[in-house]
Amino acid sequence: MSIKAIAERAMEQGKGVLRLTPTWVPRVFCVPGKRIKLHPDDYYALGGERGGIDERWFSSTTPADNGPLTSKNEGLSHIAFEDGGKTELFLLRDAIEELQDAIIGKLWDKYRAWPMYSKFFDNQGALPFHIHHDDSHASRVGAFGKPEAYYFPPQLNNHGGDFPYTFFGLAPGVTKEEVLDALRAFTKGDNRITDLSAAYVLTPGTGWNVPPGVLHAPGSLCTYEPQKASDVFAMYESVVHDQVLSEELLWKDSPEEEVGNHDYLLEVIDWEQNTDPLFRQKHFMSPKPVDDPEEMRAAGYQENWICYLSKDFSAKELTVLPGATVTIKDGGAYGMYVIQGHGTMGVWDIESPALIRYGQLTYDEYFVSEQAACEGITITNPSKSDPIVILKHFGPDAHDNMPVPLD
Numbered sequence: 001m002s003i004k005a006i007a008e009r010a011m012e013q014g015k016g017v018l019r020l021t022p023t024w025v026p027r028v029f030c031v032p033g034k035r036i037k038l039h040p041d042d043y044y045a046l047g048g049e050r051g052g053i054d055e056r057w058f059s060s061t062t063p064a065d066n067g068p069l070t071s072k073n074e075g076l077s078h079i080a081f082e083d084g085g086k087t088e089l090f091l092l093r094d095a096i097e098e099l100q101d102a103i104i105g106k107l108w109d110k111y112r113a114w115p116m117y118s119k120f121f122d123n124q125g126a127l128p129f130h131i132h133h134d135d136s137h138a139s140r141v142g143a144f145g146k147p148e149a150y151y152f153p154p155q156l157n158n159h160g161g162d163f164p165y166t167f168f169g170l171a172p173g174v175t176k177e178e179v180l181d182a183l184r185a186f187t188k189g190d191n192r193i194t195d196l197s198a199a200y201v202l203t204p205g206t207g208w209n210v211p212p213g214v215l216h217a218p219g220s221l222c223t224y225e226p227q228k229a230s231d232v233f234a235m236y237e238s239v240v241h242d243q244v245l246s247e248e249l250l251w252k253d254s255p256e257e258e259v260g261n262h263d264y265l266l267e268v269i270d271w272e273q274n275t276d277p278l279f280r281q282k283h284f285m286s287p288k289p290v291d292d293p294e295e296m297r298a299a300g301y302q303e304n305w306i307c308y309l310s311k312d313f314s315a316k317e318l319t320v321l322p323g324a325t326v327t328i329k330d331g332g333a334y335g336m337y338v339i340q341g342h343g344t345m346g347v348w349d350i351e352s353p354a355l356i357r358y359g360q361l362t363y364d365e366y367f368v369s370e371q372a373a374c375e376g377i378t379i380t381n382p383s384k385s386d387p388i389v390i391l392k393h394f395g396p397d398a399h400d401n402m403p404v405p406l407d
């Protein structure tokens with residue numbers, strides 16, 4: 001049976017909602033924080049040389065870029081289709097390429113692909129100080145730029161890890177020559193580039209917007225991270241938590257002709273945004289209700305915007321109260337993850353498992369087509385005490401009622 005035929009049957013079976021499988025991604029330069037419900041024995045399931053599994057990717061049609069050891073389809077989400085006692089797995093990317101606007105609606109005509117994905121990153125320590133390229137710099141290596149955003153789910157932050165603070169940007173008064181000196185010192189030991197930055201306390205239930213070109217060293221809270229469909233980055237810090245980083249990571253996603261040119265690394269930095277004294281005011285995000293809070297609670301739910309400062313994606317947190325049945329409409333296709341509770345969503349059973357083995361299928365992740373989203377998804381929570389909490393990530397142009405107007 002062709003991918004198109006299987007995808008059509010999966011869409012019919014799910015009434016426009018596709019069930020996805022967990023997508024685990026290792027990072028060789030990270031130590032897992034062990035908060036993303038993977039079994040304790042499985043955080044190094046891919047072997048020590050691949051590093052620990054500290055990320056789970058959602059609704060991803062973007063392959064992970066993990067160097068020469070990257071496995072086939074790493075980072076790509078799969079659809080699970082069950083029929084006649086058999087389960088078939090196929091890529092969400094392939095289904096979208098075959099069914100196009102039947103899945104992602106108006107986004108197909110503009111992007112010819114699903115243009116975002118989300119992930120959990122779950123690190124015991126902070127990540128190295130790094131940068132994501134904008135479209136102009138990423139295009140030089142055949143890629144897209146990468147804006148991203150962070151939200152820190154309370155459900156997955158029973159501990160804060162070793163460093164629950166994030167360095168953003170550059171401190172007032174820092175000069176370009178100081179940054180260049182740090183970059184040139186990358187291979188000489190600890191280049192101490194975060195001495196030139198400032199760290200912000202991370203608070204569960206809040207988040208940050210991170211445009212491309214902004215230096216940042218994400219802290220050790222478990223983080224939900226919607227982002228544009230790209231995996232470009234370069235590490236500008238040489239030693240983090242006593243771990244020495246390879247110089248290859250400094251030059252990652254630099255054009256071959258620019259490797260060795262530290263001035264090019266400086267050019268990638270958006271100097272105005274990095275040195276903005278109002279950085280927190282412009283990039284910190286507290287949840288904002290999508291509608292009148294009292295009316296929503298009376299109807300049996302709460303829904304908040306949690307990522308709303310980017311043109312390239314947005315995200316919401318939906319809570320369905322115990323005993324309630326609600327029908328929720330949205331303006332475009334989205335991926336979703338059940339982070340708490342159990343119940344039903346349309347024709348599907350949904351549940352947030354306490355523990356997941358590597359390779360195990362779950363009922364906690366789905367992709368909702370544009371038509372199904374616009375018509376409305378009915379969710380029932382049979383629990384007497386536990387809410388259902390769902391994180392939903394959208395592509396661009398999904399909503400016209402964002403809480404902060406975007407120029």
